[in-house]
Amino acid sequence: MSNKPLVLLGKNIPEGKRTVLDIEVAKLHTRTTVKVPVIIERSKVEGPVILLLAGVHGDEINGVSIIREIINQKLNVPKKGTIICIPVFNIFGYLIQTREFPDGRDLNRMFPGSLNGSLASQFAYQFTKEIAPFVDYVIDYHTGGGERDNVSQIRLESSEKETLELANIFNPPFVVHSGYIAKSLRESLKKMGKTVLLFEGGKSKNLDNTVINQGIRGTKNVLIHLGFIDGEISLTEKTIFINKSKWLRSSYSGMFKLLAKNGSHVKKKELLGVIQDPFGEFKKRIYAPFDCYIFCINKTPIVNKGEALFHVSVNN
Template identity: 35%
Template sequence: MARESFEIGPVRVRAGRTQSLSLPITRLVTGAEVDLPVRVVHGREDGPTVWINAAIHGDEAVGVEVVRQVLADLDARVLRGTLIAVPVVNVLGFMTGDRYLPDRRDLNRSFPGSARGSLAGRIAHLLMTEVVSKCEVGIDLHTGSDRRTNLPQVRADLEDPRTRELAAAFGAPVMLHARLRDGSLRSAAREQGATVLLYEGGEAWRMDPWAIEAGVRGVRRVLAALGMTEPLADEPPPRSAVSWRSGWVRARGTGVLHLEAGLGERVEKGQRLGGLFDSFGKRVRLVHADRDGIVVGRTEAPLVNSGDAVIHIAEVEDGAEDSVG
């Protein structure tokens, strides 16, 4: 017997079909409608229902390209289960390259939202009711913020066996245990019983090819691990370094920053990571690692002030590679 059609918003998607639709969000002062773009790939065969989303923060472009490439490789006629893709959640922010919504609210602190709340709350509520509530697993795609770049990594509740299994299947260089934050999509989805992975990779408002590639391959591996697609034929899943703690090294002075440590580099406590210089090139302070671990994030700002976050180091379990970049 054929699978039943998949219902979302005003649309019913037949098994073996892919369909795009728009879910209304709000109306601009010009009278133009602002909609949430959604694409549903409803496989012919039974399987899990999974969502992927990007650009909850409007300046995060990497995930949008990850979604595009993943969708380009999927065929509803052979897919087992259903994939719901939302390439741009913060539509208004994405159109202007702004991380936040016009009212300066952070959408990823506004879940589960409310149908009669703020604009952020309404978008959150729409995503929760039309997408997340229908799914068992979700992958939330992000990048670094505020002139920071991140090593490809999965942040998830590694104490949950199912979540850790899928995080390992993703195969990012690092999987980092991350607590749930109130108001985040990951927290709200977990309350509804979904397993959620948060992918971080690259820099805001850039199309970093290495972060896109890692995201695309990771999503494909998760779909294969769920039995929705065939496994990738050209490689075994890479082993991710596991981290339970991380922290930012902060500048202990103000100056022009020159970093010597790159993403994925294994560093030791006390190791020199770079230095701060004045405008004439005189060294003001050195930057040193405050722990052993792997560099999973770094600032790209040329000028830093005392107290600014400079390098993000994740402590890793024994057996991690010297470099995972």
């Protein structure tokens, strides 16, 4: 008995074969067409469809490397169901290493998109209409923006039992409760009834081998758990669940000397860093206001008053 037809971007996807399609975004000023490769591996055995997606923000390249290694290790070849890989979603931003689309929009605030909107909105619309309806699960890979460095983590709405179960199978160092953001990809997919894991790890314009390896291992765990591939699930981390969090912000402007270790648990009044001026006259110490885990650090060397420095757990 054959599988149900699977049609993506107007193309029928054959069983038991590798298919590469292109999302045609737009043309450059030189008239060169910009295309986003979509790599599809479909088994001959009926099963669910999972999408591995990275590069929504063009300068967040850890996720790109994670999916590249998934493909390189042939972990995207399923024994049942279909695995779709889009290693670089925002191809414009990736080419010039910027977060945004050429129209200055954050693609992750443009979903579900519009047929006649901005370039980013039109691209979001094409994805929402031609790919999203046909997937059951999505892993969306991100990093911290700018100089913000995230410890590997899954962000989710903690009331969703299936998502929480998959997060525990992924087995990152941290699972962080995070509500839905309006017009984000995650919110749009949720409204369509899809199960989404949002992975965060490392910072933009940086390849972090620890984060990449954690992302590969976690993705493999999920693929095994859902029956896409064979193998044994590897649970190597003691996952910390953070239900409530806050940013510790700078009370001063100056040079930021970081002392705390990302991913660590610190005690109340423990020294986290120092803000100082370049003239040797000003020095302010930053202390932990309570016992907490640090799961993201701003590694910028110069900070302004009010700038977010440490993302920490509350009541941990």
